[in-house]
Amino acid sequence: MSLPHAILTALLEKPSSGLELTRRFDRSIGYFWSATHQQIYRELGKLEADGLIRALPTQQPARGQKKSYEVLPAGRAELARWTAASQDPKPHRDxxxxxxxxxxxxxxxxxxxxxxxxxxxxERQLAEYREIEKRDxxxxxxxxxxxxxxLVLRAGIDLETFWTQWLRRAVADVAELPGPERSHPA
Amino acid sequence: MSLPHAILTALLEKPSSGLELTRRFDRSIGYFWSATHQQIYRELGKLEADGLIRALPTQQPARGQKKSYEVLPAGRAELARWTAASQDPKPHRDxxxxxxxxxxxxxxxxxxxxxxxxxxxxERQLAEYREIEKRDxxxxxxxxxxxxxxLVLRAGIDLETFWTQWLRRAVADVAELPGPERSHPA
DNA sequence: ACGGTTTATGCAACTAGTTGCACAAGGTGA
DNA sequence: TCACCTTGTGCAACTAGTTGCATAAACCGT
Incomplete structure (x- = not known):
């Protein structure tokens, strides 16, 4: 139940349209909370219906027209509440x-x-994170x-560092296992 | 789409009933692929219908009666196919x-x-992993x-090591931020 | 001025996982 | 012996996320 909060955070950083949000999810927030544009549009609709965000006034809100949203006070309050609340870690699946x-x-x-x-x-992801660190x-x-x-970025860097190291070891270990084409039948 | 393969792996290690599987998921496989008993029962049904596993012969297969499953050759083949196939990493959500x-x-x-x-x-999880390493x-x-x-266990250990280190730093950083009760209003 | 690509919004159907509850059998103590 | 607890199996409804497609305006070359 975190997508709405991810969107609220992104919108507080900067009011945006659905597509702009999608792009920003691909670049930064999405590194630890990915979302497709369909999810985002759906959620924007819900958040607006719930009175947590509102569409910025514009001329014609038709299809194919950009529609930007900003966070309302109720939305900020909800995000603050959620951030402070205690939450159990979800089990990972790998x-x-x-x-x-x-x-x-x-x-x-x-x-x-x-x-x-x-x-x-x-390795590519790690390089990208380091690039971001140098720049920002x-x-x-x-x-x-x-x-x-x-701090968040450093978590990303350290995680990718762990994976590259572990995968190097895994590749080496798997490579030196007995016999090519081994397949352990019943 | 990995739960069936997790179950096949567990059943190949040892034929089991639904509840036994549930317990083993809680202890070992579940560390990186968790599943509830309802998921497991449902999936056992599907796997049996697909001819990948079968129920071990027993007296009365009624409700409240233990029912154990074993993997059929088709199941083993499917697991081998899946293991070897190339798969894109799923985006994490944290x-x-x-x-x-x-x-x-x-x-x-x-x-x-x-x-x-x-x-x-x-920290608790890390201690548990180290315990398992010492024992097994x-x-x-x-x-x-x-x-x-x-190798798999070591991934768990290294991951938890990363998290404990990062969290220690996070706690320290957050603690020394300006002012108690800071809350950054609009 | 028309046909194709890009930008932008969105619906519908599907898949995977979670939550809450129901049901049956067997053991246990009052 | 009967109420209750534990073990074991399972259905149904819900929530979250994914995939595939539809629609429309704007921009762009010819």
Whole structure:
């Protein structure tokens, strides 16, 4: 139940239209809370109906016309409430770890290539995060908002660092397992 | 679309009833692929209908009677196919990071306590993983299956290590932000 | 001025996961 | 012996997220 709050946060940072939000989700918030444009439009409709945001006045609010939203006081209050509330961590689900566990039973045939691919993806993501850090968080500036946003970015960097290291080890381990094409039949 | 494969893996490790599976999900596979008993029963039904598993012969298959399942060759084949297939990583969603980002806009009031709580939860999980490592992976034994399972466990350990470290920093950072009860109004 | 691409909004149907409850059998103590 | 608790199985309804497609305006070359 966090998508509405992600949208409220994004809109407080800057009032936007559905498509602008979609783009910003792809670039920054989406790194830890992804959403498609359909989800976003649907949620904008709900938030407006609930009186948490409103469409900025415009000439004709027709289809194909940009429609920007801003957060109302009730929306800010709801976001503050949600941020402060205690929440249990949702269980993670990780397909790759599951596949490795399955490979322990049915064999590792074909797995190594995909591990390498994942390694590359994570390396790319890590590089992107470091780029952002260099650009947006040069040493020195540390207002409150910057501090918190930097903290979030650092979580991303450290997570990707973990994955690249772990995947390198996984690739190496899987590569040196007995025999090519091993597949552990019944 | 991984729950059926998680179940196939678990059943290959050891044929089980629905409830036994539920318990094993809580203890081990569930660390990276959680599932409730309702999900498991539903999926067992589907897997049986699809001919990937079958119920072990028993006396009366009535309600309240244990019913164990084993994997059929078609099930093993499907699991092997899935394990080897290339898959894109699903986007993560992390509420805590989102809340921190929201806090940068609406203020950190009330957040610190929950960060501490999360820190404790991750410390506990980390301790549990280390316990399992000591128990199940003493130095020396390293068959193929052990190697892979140990690799998965190590991912869990490293992930929890990351979280505990990051959360410690987050708690410290949030604690020293300007003023108690800061809340950054419009 | 017309046909194609890009920008922008949105609906509908589907899949996956969660929550809440119902039902049956077997054991246990009063 | 009967009320209650535990174990085990399961349905139904709901919530969240995904996929595929429809629609419309604007911009752009010919």
């Amino acid at each position: 397909t790759l770890l599951l596949r490795l566990r399955a490979a322990a039973v049915v064999g590792t045939a074909g797995l190594e290539a995909d591990l390498r691919r994942h390694l590359e993806l994570h 968080f040069p040493p020195g500036r540390d207002g409150t908002e910057d501090r918190l946003r930097h | 509420t805590l990071l989102l809340r921190l980002r929201a806090a940068a806009v609406v203020g950190t009031a009330g957040l610190e306590a929950d960060l501490r709580r999360h820190l404790e939860l991750h 992976f003493p130095p020396g034994r390293d068959g193929t299956e052990d190697r892979l399972r140990h």
